[in-house]
Amino acid sequence: MTSPTPYMPILVSSFSSLKKQIKVVPFRFEGVFKTKGKDNMLCTKNLVPGEALYGEELMRVQNEGDITEVEYRVWNPFRSKLSAAIMYGVTNIWIKPGSRVLYLGNVCGLTVSNLSDLVGSDGMVYVVGYIDDVVGMAGTRPNVVTIIEKFWNHGNYRMLVSTVDVIFAEYDRHLDETLFMVNNVRFYLRAGGHYMISTRANNLNSTGQVKDVFTIHFQRKEFKQIETIMLNLMEGACSLVVGSYRLLDD
Amino acid sequence: MSLYLLYESASGYALFNCHGIDEIGQNTEAVRNSVEDLTRFGKVVQLVGFNPFDSALDALNQINAVSEGQMTDELQNFLEANLPKVKETKKAKFSLGVAEPKLGSHILEVTKIPCQSNEFVLELLRGVRLHIDRFIENLKPGDLEKAQLGLGHSYSRAKVKFNVNRVDNMVIQAIFLLDTLDKDVNSFSMRVREWYSWHFPELVKIVNDNYLYAKVAKYVDNKSELSEDKLPGLIDLVGDEDKAKEIVEAAKASMGQDLSPVDLINVKLFAQRVMDLAEYRKKLYDYLVAKMSDIAPNLAALIGEVVGARLISHAGSLTNLAKCPSSTLQILGAEKALFRALKTRGNTPKYGLIFHSSFIGRASARNKGRMARYLANKCSIASRIDCFLDKNTTAFGDKLREQVEERLDFYDKGVAPRKNIDVMKVAIGNVDNEGVEVDVNGATAKSSAKKSKKKKSSEMDVEELPVEPSAKKSKKKKSTEMDVDEIPTEPSAKKSKKKKSAEMDVDEAPTEPSVKKSKKSKSKVDSVANGEEKQTAVTNGDGTGKKKKSRKSVQDS
Numbered sequence: 001m002t003s004p005t006p007y008m009p010i011l012v013s014s015f016s017s018l019k020k021q022i023k024v025v026p027f028r029f030e031g032v033f034k035t036k037g038k039d040n041m042l043c044t045k046n047l048v049p050g051e052a053l054y055g056e057e058l059m060r061v062q063n064e065g066d067i068t069e070v071e072y073r074v075w076n077p078f079r080s081k082l083s084a085a086i087m088y089g090v091t092n093i094w095i096k097p098g099s100r101v102l103y104l105g106n107v108c109g110l111t112v113s114n115l116s117d118l119v120g121s122d123g124m125v126y127v128v129g130y131i132d133d134v135v136g137m138a139g140t141r142p143n144v145v146t147i148i149e150k151f152w153n154h155g156n157y158r159m160l161v162s163t164v165d166v167i168f169a170e171y172d173r174h175l176d177e178t179l180f181m182v183n184n185v186r187f188y189l190r191a192g193g194h195y196m197i198s199t200r201a202n203n204l205n206s207t208g209q210v211k212d213v214f215t216i217h218f219q220r221k222e223f224k225q226i227e228t229i230m231l232n233l234m235e236g237a238c239s240l241v242v243g244s245y246r247l248l249d250d
Numbered sequence: 251m252s253l254y255l256l257y258e259s260a261s262g263y264a265l266f267n268c269h270g271i272d273e274i275g276q277n278t279e280a281v282r283n284s285v286e287d288l289t290r291f292g293k294v295v296q297l298v299g300f301n302p303f304d305s306a307l308d309a310l311n312q313i314n315a316v317s318e319g320q321m322t323d324e325l326q327n328f329l330e331a332n333l334p335k336v337k338e339t340k341k342a343k344f345s346l347g348v349a350e351p352k353l354g355s356h357i358l359e360v361t362k363i364p365c366q367s368n369e370f371v372l373e374l375l376r377g378v379r380l381h382i383d384r385f386i387e388n389l390k391p392g393d394l395e396k397a398q399l400g401l402g403h404s405y406s407r408a409k410v411k412f413n414v415n416r417v418d419n420m421v422i423q424a425i426f427l428l429d430t431l432d433k434d435v436n437s438f439s440m441r442v443r444e445w446y447s448w449h450f451p452e453l454v455k456i457v458n459d460n461y462l463y464a465k466v467a468k469y470v471d472n473k474s475e476l477s478e479d480k481l482p483g484l485i486d487l488v489g490d491e492d493k494a495k496e497i498v499e500a501a502k503a504s505m506g507q508d509l510s511p512v513d514l515i516n517v518k519l520f521a522q523r524v525m526d527l528a529e530y531r532k533k534l535y536d537y538l539v540a541k542m543s544d545i546a547p548n549l550a551a552l553i554g555e556v557v558g559a560r561l562i563s564h565a566g567s568l569t570n571l572a573k574c575p576s577s578t579l580q581i582l583g584a585e586k587a588l589f590r591a592l593k594t595r596g597n598t599p600k601y602g603l604i605f606h607s608s609f610i611g612r613a614s615a616r617n618k619g620r621m622a623r624y625l626a627n628k629c630s631i632a633s634r635i636d637c638f639l640d641k642n643t644t645a646f647g648d649k650l651r652e653q654v655e656e657r658l659d660f661y662d663k664g665v666a667p668r669k670n671i672d673v674m675k676v677a678i679g680n681v682d683n684e685g686v687e688v689d690v691n692g693a694t695a696k697s698s699a700k701k702s703k704k705k706k707s708s709e710m711d712v713e714e715l716p717v718e719p720s721a722k723k724s725k726k727k728k729s730t731e732m733d734v735d736e737i738p739t740e741p742s743a744k745k746s747k748k749k750k751s752a753e754m755d756v757d758e759a760p761t762e763p764s765v766k767k768s769k770k771s772k773s774k775v776d777s778v779a780n781g782e783e784k785q786t787a788v789t790n791g792d793g794t795g796k797k798k799k800s801r802k803s804v805q806d807s
Contacts, residue, residue: 124395126402145398148406149317155350156317159258160402162394163380186372187349190380 024072030096031118032086033072042083043072044117048140073117080111081170081198084231085240091227092242093166094194098122100164102188104151104181105129105171115168116144126161152180154187164188167195185223191246195223198231198240252344254333255295255371257378258316260309260397261389262302263325265332266295266378268347288384291377297385299332309397310404319352326361336362347371418545422563424538425556431531436460438524442467446517449473449509452500456493461528464521466497472514476501544642548632551647552654553607553625560603561629572630572637579633580604580626604629609654617661624657643684649677 024043027034035041049071077084086093095101097120103112106129116125125144128151147157151169167189169181185195225243255266301324303309308324315322329346336342345364348354349372354365383389439460446467447454453470457463465487470476476498484494509517542550542559546568549558564582565571571579581588583602591598601610601622613621628650635646656667 124398126398139403142399143395145395145402146406147402148409153317155352157402157405158349159260159313159316160398160405162382162398163376187376188379191376 027086029086029093031120032075035072035074042075042077042087044075044114045120046071046073047117047121047143073114075114076110080114081231081238081240082111082168082196083114084238085196085198085229088229088231090229090240090242093196094242095119095166095168099166100124100162101126102161102164102167102184103127103129104167104169104184111168111170112144113141116141119143124162124164126164128157151184154180154183158187161188163190165190165193167193169195169197171197171199185245189245192244193246194226194242194244196240196242198238200238253347253366253371253374254298254344255347255374255378256329256349257375257382258312258349259382259394260313260401261386261394262300263312263328264300264378264382264386265298265328266374266385267298268295268374269293288381291381292385295374295378299328300386300388301328302388306400306404309401310408313401313405314408316353319350319356321353321356321360326357329357329361329363333363347374349375418562418568421538421541421545421559422567424534424541425559425563428531428534428538428556431527431534435524435527435531438520438527439464442517442521442524445520447506449506449514449517450501450504451506452504453497456496456500457488461525462488464524464528468518468521468525470497470501471518472509473501473504473506474508543644546633546636547642547644548635548647548650549629551644552632552650553604553609553629557603557607560606561633564603568633568637572634574630576623576627576630579630580622609658612658613661620661621654621658625654628654641681643681645677645680645684646674649673649680 023036024033025036026032027042031044033043033045035043075083077087082093095115095118097118099119100123101115101119103115103125112125112127119125121143123143126147127144128147128149130148130150145160147160149157167181167185181195181197189195223243223245225241227242229240229242231238231240253268255268257264257266303312303324312322312324315325333346334342334344342362342364345366346354346357347370348357348365348367351365351367354367357363357365378385383391383394442464443454443460446463450467450470450473453463453466457466466484469480469483469487478498481494481498484497485491488494488497538559539550539555542555546558546562549561552558553561561579561582562568562571565574574582581599581602582604584599585602587599590596600619604610604622604625607625609621609625610618632647632650653667653670653673656665659665660667
């Protein structure tokens, strides 16, 4: 556990968890916090205080030495695969405050909102998907750029996306989409950046290991699989594959 | 040969020149290594020109063009201004690197600038993308992100096709206002009656209608001045000569007290107010009708504007109404009774808001529930069509209405109604006849084929004789063959109240009748004009369709 930072919150006075003595401490990665107390819930610092997007719990915590309150949003591991991966012990998510993330795939706004909290106001989240709800959510968050496009038309939105540090993709469909994913990576992911793909576990091959589609299909040198995590929290097993792209040999 | 690079960003177009590519050569590996470092990259690639977009609208146009691979005039001007001139006959000594080959070919076509878009160019562009904010001095940090935000938002908005005319919120507000207005007009009218009755009590009993009362009150004014010469005017107002005479008589023998002129003026003013409100209510009703025909024409054709609007407002929006199952639609508005019955394990209500449509009233007591269920099913279909179909047409609503009428007849007299599939075919034909091109989705054609629960699947095939398996049970004499080459006859010419002949136009319609993205489309008309066709067990020229055979019709689009 990291040593307490100067602004580590100590007291709780939240709307919903008034009587409980809950501490919120940083958890493993920068920007991610965990509540300590009766329940251990993963949370992120809310970028837009007061707004709960899908009915999740907001916790307000008092700053040490300060009367100001900080609000955190609970990150549900049952609904967001990234959160599940963090709880399952992924080594590194490579996303921290100030980084830029490109989010592709089945968009439903949940993970996106927490990503936007994570990267903070310095970072950017580019969301490419075909869901209208996200457009509404992006109205209040100044670090989310929504692009209503299919992610395999990677050229169409090249005017809207800068080079990103991490590409996070969530798609359930057939592995043939990897080609399109790869194009996205080649256009937008910086060298030394990382990608995280979460797919259904029926992408496992017979030995039970998840195929990292990139290393198998394309340019092994460039795409390097770092780890895979099996997520059993959700209905139907999912897996998260973490890899790096053009990692400079140091 | 020098290489230029075109980079499109959210703030504008940028053009770069690459020297030193001879040093690097065309080896992408080497390029990659030099890209990372800005100083090294900066030596290779230098900014030639930057053209910021004039306005948000301009930027939106540019991105739309770019995403389609088209070059706009602004881009053309920018390129021609910054690149060396291309002489007509000579081959250009430079080439322009672009991200997408489609755009490149368009640029080549129009301006004769040769473009390339290969691995090498992509690598260079990656470098540009990485270092873009340092290349362009005017861009402060954060400017580019803001531009991306704004542009992304408007681009997405445009994609979602925000159509102002089809906003269902207007209808919801209008129906609320209509209800409120009714209540208010009623209470004001009561007030007028009471107030004026102080002066002329008998009038209340003679004139029953609120609006008319206000008019008469305003006209009569002081009853002592009411005389025979005002009679014609009164007759015009009331419409009935006897009534007018009665009023005059009653005025003479009235026991109401006199009112001072000031009081009378006030009563008149108030009566005027009531009349204005009543007139406004009428206008609002017309507005509601117009709006309903804009946003939900089929629903309005099926159950009427007011009931339709009430359903929409109760569900919250048209999409909510389309999303809910038809059983929900059936009891929308009777939630209190529903949950009470569920709790106490009694009988759940059979109808909610739907009850107010005319069909339920016309059904006999025994069949009210059945009609309600049937009507709710059809309303569901109509609302889904309205929600997801881009075109504005009432063809389906009318046909659905006919179906409901037929069902009513069936309950009354036992007359068998037409098959749904045939009615829907006619409806689609009508839609096409309106000159409207109906939206087609090949996938839905396939999926609706798979979902066809009816065993007969009829298809429309352009090349050969499409055959419709005849419904033996149908007492109507449908012509079962639709000859593609000639004008097909309308399958059920009888009950269709519209005299439009459902011409299935060979070239267009059969290829795209599969209309809506509605999830439970009961219309099985799919059509794909392919050479393929699987005969649904019916041979050419033979009208007898064996219903149980070949349920699958595989359509490949």
